[in-house]
Amino acid sequence: MELTSHQFKSVSSAKLKDVKLQKALYKAKDGFVVPRAKVVADLDNFEEIRQAAADVRDHGLAHLDVYLEEWEKQAQAAGTIVHWAESYEELNALVVKIAQDNQVKKIIKSKSMVGEETGLNQYVEGHGIEVKETDLGEYIIQQAGEHPSHIIAPATHKSKDDVADLFAEKHQRPRLDDAEKLTHEAREILRPHFLDADMGITGANFMIAETGSTVIVTNEGNGRMTTTMPRVHVAISSIEKCIPTLDDFALMMRLLPRSATGQVISNYVSMTTGPKRAKDNDGPVEFHVIILDVGRTRVLGSDLREALRCIRCGACMNHCPVYQNVGGHAYGWVYPGPIGSVLTPAYNGIENAIDLPNAATLCNQCGVVCPVKIPLPDLMRKLREKQYERNLKSSAEKWSLRLWAYLALRPKLYSIVTRIMARVGKLLGGDSRRINHMLFGGKDWTRHRDLPAPRGRTFRDIYLNRNKTTNR
Amino acid sequence: MPARENILARIRAANKVANVTDVMDSSVADRLASPPISPLPKLDWDPEGQFKRRCHESASTLDEIAQIDELPLALTRYLSKNTLPTKLVCWPEFIDLPWSAEGIQIESRGAIGDDKVGLTGSYCAVAETGTLVLLSGQESHATTSLLPETHIAVIRRSRIVKTMEDAWQLIRGEVVSLPRQVSFISGPSRTADIEMTLVYGAHGPFRVHVIILDQ
Amino acid sequence: MRVGLFVTCVADLMRPSIGLAAVKLLERADCEVVFPENQTCCGQPAYNAGDRLTAQQLARKVISEFADVDYIVIPSGSCAGMIKTHYEELLSDLPEYRVKAQWLAARTYELTDFLVNVVDMDSFDTTFQGTIAYHDSCAGLRELNIKEQPRKLLSHLAHVDLKEMAGAEQCCGFGGTFSVKYGDISSRIVDLKCDDLEATEVDALVLGDLGCMLNIEGKLRRRGNHKTKVLHIAEVLTGLVGEETE
Numbered sequence: 001m002e003l004t005s006h007q008f009k010s011v012s013s014a015k016l017k018d019v020k021l022q023k024a025l026y027k028a029k030d031g032f033v034v035p036r037a038k039v040v041a042d043l044d045n046f047e048e049i050r051q052a053a054a055d056v057r058d059h060g061l062a063h064l065d066v067y068l069e070e071w072e073k074q075a076q077a078a079g080t081i082v083h084w085a086e087s088y089e090e091l092n093a094l095v096v097k098i099a100q101d102n103q104v105k106k107i108i109k110s111k112s113m114v115g116e117e118t119g120l121n122q123y124v125e126g127h128g129i130e131v132k133e134t135d136l137g138e139y140i141i142q143q144a145g146e147h148p149s150h151i152i153a154p155a156t157h158k159s160k161d162d163v164a165d166l167f168a169e170k171h172q173r174p175r176l177d178d179a180e181k182l183t184h185e186a187r188e189i190l191r192p193h194f195l196d197a198d199m200g201i202t203g204a205n206f207m208i209a210e211t212g213s214t215v216i217v218t219n220e221g222n223g224r225m226t227t228t229m230p231r232v233h234v235a236i237s238s239i240e241k242c243i244p245t246l247d248d249f250a251l252m253m254r255l256l257p258r259s260a261t262g263q264v265i266s267n268y269v270s271m272t273t274g275p276k277r278a279k280d281n282d283g284p285v286e287f288h289v290i291i292l293d294v295g296r297t298r299v300l301g302s303d304l305r306e307a308l309r310c311i312r313c314g315a316c317m318n319h320c321p322v323y324q325n326v327g328g329h330a331y332g333w334v335y336p337g338p339i340g341s342v343l344t345p346a347y348n349g350i351e352n353a354i355d356l357p358n359a360a361t362l363c364n365q366c367g368v369v370c371p372v373k374i375p376l377p378d379l380m381r382k383l384r385e386k387q388y389e390r391n392l393k394s395s396a397e398k399w400s401l402r403l404w405a406y407l408a409l410r411p412k413l414y415s416i417v418t419r420i421m422a423r424v425g426k427l428l429g430g431d432s433r434r435i436n437h438m439l440f441g442g443k444d445w446t447r448h449r450d451l452p453a454p455r456g457r458t459f460r461d462i463y464l465n466r467n468k469t470t471n472r
Numbered sequence: 473m474p475a476r477e478n479i480l481a482r483i484r485a486a487n488k489v490a491n492v493t494d495v496m497d498s499s500v501a502d503r504l505a506s507p508p509i510s511p512l513p514k515l516d517w518d519p520e521g522q523f524k525r526r527c528h529e530s531a532s533t534l535d536e537i538a539q540i541d542e543l544p545l546a547l548t549r550y551l552s553k554n555t556l557p558t559k560l561v562c563w564p565e566f567i568d569l570p571w572s573a574e575g576i577q578i579e580s581r582g583a584i585g586d587d588k589v590g591l592t593g594s595y596c597a598v599a600e601t602g603t604l605v606l607l608s609g610q611e612s613h614a615t616t617s618l619l620p621e622t623h624i625a626v627i628r629r630s631r632i633v634k635t636m637e638d639a640w641q642l643i644r645g646e647v648v649s650l651p652r653q654v655s656f657i658s659g660p661s662r663t664a665d666i667e668m669t670l671v672y673g674a675h676g677p678f679r680v681h682v683i684i685l686d687q
Numbered sequence: 688m689r690v691g692l693f694v695t696c697v698a699d700l701m702r703p704s705i706g707l708a709a710v711k712l713l714e715r716a717d718c719e720v721v722f723p724e725n726q727t728c729c730g731q732p733a734y735n736a737g738d739r740l741t742a743q744q745l746a747r748k749v750i751s752e753f754a755d756v757d758y759i760v761i762p763s764g765s766c767a768g769m770i771k772t773h774y775e776e777l778l779s780d781l782p783e784y785r786v787k788a789q790w791l792a793a794r795t796y797e798l799t800d801f802l803v804n805v806v807d808m809d810s811f812d813t814t815f816q817g818t819i820a821y822h823d824s825c826a827g828l829r830e831l832n833i834k835e836q837p838r839k840l841l842s843h844l845a846h847v848d849l850k851e852m853a854g855a856e857q858c859c860g861f862g863g864t865f866s867v868k869y870g871d872i873s874s875r876i877v878d879l880k881c882d883d884l885e886a887t888e889v890d891a892l893v894l895g896d897l898g899c900m901l902n903i904e905g906k907l908r909r910r911g912n913h914k915t916k917v918l919h920i921a922e923v924l925t926g927l928v929g930e931e932t933e
Contacts, residue, residue, distance in 0.1 A: 013871050024667065031668035043513045052510040059496040059503075065483040066500050078649070084475040136674055137665035153665060160667045179669035187675055194675070195585045210504055211650050221618065221661040221676025227653065228614045239479060244500070245507035246644075250636035254513070261664075264526065265601040268676065269656035276652055279610040281582040283652045293479045301486030321858045321876045322869075359869050361862025361876075362735060363825035378776075384737030397736065397864060405733055405741040408696070409748065411725035418700045425701075434908050444867035448874035449905035452701065452917075459694050459703035463710065463722060 001119050001147060003348050005332035008355035012330040020159055025327050028156045032318035035262025036369070042264070043254070053255050054373040056248045057309035060209075061300065067209040067242050068291070074212025075289060078274030083290040088118035091292050095120060095201065095234055096127045098288055102232045104129060104198040108190075110216060110226040111135040112203030113151055113312060114236045114292055116334045117347075120201070131201075132193045134222035136186055143170045149328030151335060152260050152314045157327050190222075200226035200284065204237035205312070206252065207289070210245040213273040214289055217256060217266045224270050233284040235272070238292040240300075240308040252311060255371035259313035295347030304379050307342045309372040316366035316376055322359055331356060338366035338376040342383065350386050357383035400441050419461055422454040429453020509637050519599035519632050520684075526602020530659030531672065532680040540626075540685060544574040547624065550681055551576075551589070556622055562591035564611050566626075582613035583620055590620035590677075596631040596639055601658055604682065605639050608653040617657060623677040625657075628685050690718040690801075691756035693749070693770075695763045696728040697897035698919075704928060705897070708921035709762045709798055716806040723752040731769040734777060735863050743781070746774050750787045758794050760801045762921050764827025764896045767797040772830045797827055799836040799895055799920060809843050813926035816846030817890035819918075822880070822903065823856045824896030837895055837920050847923065852887040854880065861902040877906040884915065891916035893923050 004011070015021055040046050060067055072082050085091035091114075099107065107124065109131055115121065121131045121142070133142040137155035141148055144166055148154030155163070163182055168175035171189060176182050202223055204214035214235045216223040227233050243249060249271075257263040276283035299308055317323040317337025328336030332353070333344045341356035357380040366376045387393055407414045428435045434450040437443075445451060498508060517525075527534055537546050543566065551558055560578040567580035583590050593612065594604045604625050608614040617623045633639055636656075643650070661676030672678055690713050694706040713720045730745030749770065753759045761767040774788040802808045821841070827833035841849050860866070860876025867873075880903055884892050892915060894900055904917035922928045 009869070012869070016871055016875055027668050031664065045511060045513055048511045049513065055495045056510065058492070059494055062487060062492050062494045063500045064487070065480045068480065068483070070500075070504060084479055086475045086478055090475065134675065135665070136663045140665065153668075155665055156668075158666075160669070163666050179666040180671045182666055183663055183671040183674060187673065190675065191585065210507065213650065213654075219661070220663045220674035222674070224614070224618050224653075224655065225675055228608075228618060239483065244503050246640040247507040247509050247637050250640065251510040253636060264529070265603055265656070265658050267530070267658050267660070267662060269603075271650075271654040271656075272652065273650040273654075274652055277609070280608060280652060281610065281613045282615050283608060291479075293482065297479065297482035297486045300483060301489040305486075305490055305492075321860060322872055325872060325875045325879075359865070359872065361825070361858050361860060361865050361873075363858035363862070364829040365825070365858060368829055381735060381737065384735070385739055386737070388737035388739070393737065397868070401733060401736055401738055401741070404728070405738070405745070408727040408730075408745055411727055414727050415724075418696075422700055434905070436909070441867060444870045445905070448870050448909070449877065449902065450908040452901055452904045452908070454701050455703055457703060459699040459706035460722075460724065462703050463706065464724065 001116050001334050003333050003352055005344055005353035005356055007332060008330055008359060011332065012326040012359070015326045015330050021157055021327055024157055024159050025324060028153065029318065029324045032262065036259060036315060036318070039258045039262050039264055049251070049254055050371050050373055053251055053371055054309060056243065056251060057372050060243050061240065061305065061308055064239060064242060064300070067244055068239060071207050071209040071212050071242055074210070075274070076212070078212055079287065080212060080274050081286065081288045083288060085290055085292045086294070088294060091118050091236060091290055092120055092123040094290050095236070096124060096129070098232065098234055099124065099129050099199055102198065102286065104232065106130045106132070106193065106197045107199045107201055108132050108134050108193055108197040108226050108230065110200070110202040110218065110223040111138045111154065112201065112236055113334055114203055114238050115201065116148060117294070132190065132197070134190055134194070134226060135218070136183060136220060139186055139190065140166065147329065149336065150314060150317065151312055157329065194225045194229050197230045199232040199234065200230040201234050201236065202226050204235045204241055205256070206249055207237055207242045208246060208249055209242055211273055213271045215249065215269065215271045217269050219267040221268055224268050227270055227272050228282055231284055232286045234288045234290065236290045236292065239296050256311050256313050259315040259369065259371040299346045303382055304342060304346050306374050307339065307346065307379055309374050310339055311372055313371055315369040315371065319365040319369045321361060321363060321365065338380070339374070342376065342379045345383055350383060350390065351392055354387060354392055396441065415458070415460055418458050422456055422458045425454035426456035512635060515600065515634050519634050520629065523597055523599040523602055523632050526599070527659070527682055530602050532602070532659045532682050534682050534684065536684045538686045540569065543626065543683065544569055544571050544576060546683055547576060548574045550624070554679070557588045560589045560591050561587045561616060561620065563593055563613065563616060565593055566591055583615040583618070585619060587620045589622045589624065590616035591624045592617045594625050594627040594631070596633055596642055597627045598636050598639055599632050600635045603656045603658045606655045606657060607647070607651045608655070609651050614653055614655065617655065618676055621673070621677055622679045622681065624681045624683065626683045626685050628687055630687060688718055688757040689721055691721045691723060691753045691759040693726060693729070693753070693759055693761045693766065694722070695761060695766045695897055697901070698762060701901065702897070702919065705762050705919045705921050708919070708925040708927040709760065711925045711927060712802060712808070712921060713760060715812070716802070716808050718806070721756055726752055729766045729769045731765060732863055734769065734773060739777065742777055746777055746788070747784055750784060750791055753791060756794070758796055758801065758805065759791065760796050760798055762798040762895070762919060764797050764824045764831060764833055765898060767795055768826035768830035770795045797831050797833055797895065799840055800831065800833055803836040803839050808840070811843060811924045813844065813924055815844070815923045815926045815928065818848045818850055819891045819893045819923070820850055820852040820884060820887045820889045821855060822859065822892055822894040822899060824894055824899050825858050827895050828856055833895065840920065840924060841893070850887050850889055852883050854883045859899045859902050861898040863898065866902060874906070877902050881906050881910060881912070885912065889915070891918050893918050893920050895920050
């Protein structure tokens with residue numbers, strides 16, 4: 001996917017003014033935050049469980065080479081054909097080659113964020129092969145020619161009316177106006193494709209080393225369809241999705257649906273191990289898994305490695321005050337919200353996503369809901385440090401900080417300057433006791449809000465004088 | 473295969489640079505050989521009650537029968553109450569029951585696009601989440617629980633286990649190697665992709681009806 | 688016991704009444720209050736901007752200034768959070784200071800936490816009365832677990848009625864330099880905070896952090912709300928609100 005994170009400022013400003021988007025975001029926020037809180041409270045030892053999950057992820061990452069080799073061994077024993085890819089082009093080309101080798105004309109696809117990273121659909125279609133997204137949200141944005149704005153609810157930026165207009169146009173049918181009818185129309189349109197597609201592509205929420213399995217977690221059933229109906233199934237995943245055992249998977253499943261959609265469990269958890277067995281009546285004849293490493297190993301060897309624990313639940317974005325107000329597209333790449341603000345620069349280069357780690361209040365609403373305890377604000381701060389080291393900070397910010405630091409390290413001067421500022425500030429505030437127009441850096445404050453005026457004297461001034469008086 | 477070797481080499485190099493200490497007591501080999509169970513939540517309910525509660529929450533309907541012979545009658549009850557077709561497709565294990573007496577037309581085969589009602593068994597069920605566990609195989613077609621608009625599943629009471637961990641324990645003990653697909657099914661297919669409005673019947677069944685069998 | 692007051696740069700410059708109120712509370716609890724004169728800033732702005740070196744210099748300065756107190760008390764969740772939860776990491780490559788940072792962190796308390804959990808204060812001399820809402824600041828809540836402490840203190844005030852507001856734990860959108868670098872996003876977030884506050888219909892919003900205070904009060908006034916007061920909890924607990932401190 002093309003990276004547009006450098007436009008964060010202008011895009012986010014436009015998104016704030018987009019009334020329809022704001023309505024959709026408002027709905028999505030309550031739709032995610034409230035149910036999550038309810039089902040998390042239902043676990044008496046949520047904190048203990050999420051610590052265990054973080055530990056399992058750390059352990060898996062610390063021995064990732066061994067677990068991947070074990071996964072591969074088990075997968076191959078079950079008849080899975082395993083591929084590895086070091087670049088987006090390599091993964092895309094592998095998918096096309098598998099399709100061509102099997103005379104594939106139509107592909108049905110279940111949602112994959114790795115596929116979004118590699119721009120898979122466009123690439124495959126460029127080779128004359130039809131690709132149908134089947135997750136309802138993905139289907140909607142594919143029809144609209146857009147990108148997902150959320151990792152588990154890709155069309156969350158679209159209103160029901162948007163979808164109604166889109167379907168009426170694309171399906172050439174009378175316009176429908178309710179979510180149920182629209183969903184069922186999509187079901188009706190997509191059903192024949194499930195039945196006659198030659199190949200299915202899915203992502204993989206997890207790869208389980210113990211058994212060589214891949215797992216997808218869905219609510220709609222499109223994942224089961226995609227892994228069962230076509231004669232070829234290709235799962236695309238990335239190295240960090242590998243976890244050790246089935247019991248570790250059970251642990252993750254106690255957290256993923258709760259954190260993602262506020263469900264105790266998602267409707268369909270489908271674990272695939274190899275292709276159709278000789279006597280099976282259904283399932284694909286060939287099962288391929290492509291394991292990607294773009295950026296992952298670089299992050300693994302860096303101080304951002306905790307980000308690789310991510311199980312893609314989306315809770316961080318659902319709870320982020322910035323995401324809640326600007327939506328996912330402003331972030332300009334596959335992963336929005338706090339995890340995106342870490343992964344986007346980590347995978348694409350710090351200099352290509354300068355705004356993202358800075359466009360956060362570091363409120364840690366993300367960190368406390370993360371089911372695998374990724375310290376997201378700390379990671380964003382580390383990225384800011386790297387920007388600073390590489391001189392990628394704006395000169396205005398750098399100089400104002402330097403000036404501040406110069407004063408703060410010189411207490412005598414500091415006390416004189418702040419004494420003057422308190423006095424001048426009080427004068428500027430006047431009778432209203434608020435300043436509504438500042439210059440330089442301050443104008444970005446007063447463009448949006450007043451500044452309560454200083455009271456004329458600093459604390460230090462009052463307190464030290466008071467003590468002098470009493471001591472006399 | 474240069475990609476494979478390159479990636480594995482990069483992982484080893486990265487882990488060496490990062491120099492992390494493993495938080496786990498058990499080694500990789502031990503973990504794989506005898507997988508430890510992580511902390512569980514309080515499971516202070518009786519499994520059957522919990523299973524029923526969760527089924528209800530995930531919008532499945534429930535029935536109970538004492539013996540397998542009662543299945544045709546139970547199905548008739550359900551199908552007529554919901555005005556559903558009486559033509560079914562089922563797993564082989566159910567084909568020999570007295571269906572014609574109840575006026576049910578049933579075929580033992582995998583489902584195709586036009587089938588409206590599918591009847592399956594279940595390998596086991598997980599009480600904690602109200603989940604049916606189905607293993608794909610020669611005698612347990614995956615399509616039967618997937619393509620029809622209505623999925624009816626029979627679960628033996630004795631096969632309701634507490635947690636997914638327990639289900640794995642059962643599978644490790646009874647199944648030689650994992651089948652092509654292990655499906656955890658918790659209620660009818662659903663989506664909320666349009667304005668967070670919950671709609672049933674996205675791509676899979678609109679209805680899931682669970683019949684608990686005493687044996 | 689000797690209690691060092693770290694008043695914070697914002698309270699020092701913008702709202703001295705908070706510092707005076709903190710002193711009054713500590714003295715009422717029979718603490719010997721020490722105010723190291725050379726204190727300036729805890730280094731958080733530099734730390735959050737990625738300027739580690741400057742942040743380290745300021746952290747070392749704070750550490751040396753508070754070397755001889757039993758406790759260091761701070762009327763701000765974010766500055767207390769900085770010292771308590773970040774100094775050790777910040778100074779991790781300077782072994783000598785790392786140990787001192789741990790020492791300091793263990794003695795550092797946010798004001799309400801100190802009043803409840805160290806001196807267990809339960810009576811207050813204040814003239815303040817009215818209905819209030821409490822905003823849980825991010826650093827206080829999520830770094831220091833400040834949630835019940837202010838509510839417990841406020842429950843001792845006979846003429847104060849606390850009404851919980853919706854979204855009390857939601858960030859106000861300040862975020863230090865975020866508030867000016869991404870002014871329009873920050874502004875939207877604080878607008879929502881003001882909406883929640885106004886819907887609660889109280890006389891005052893009370894909080895324990897300075898950044899949130901300037902942001903929320905500034906936004907209320909710009910919206911034309913000149914009625915709802917925005918007060919630090921120390922001001923409420925002492926009645927030292929505004930003018931009379933000068």
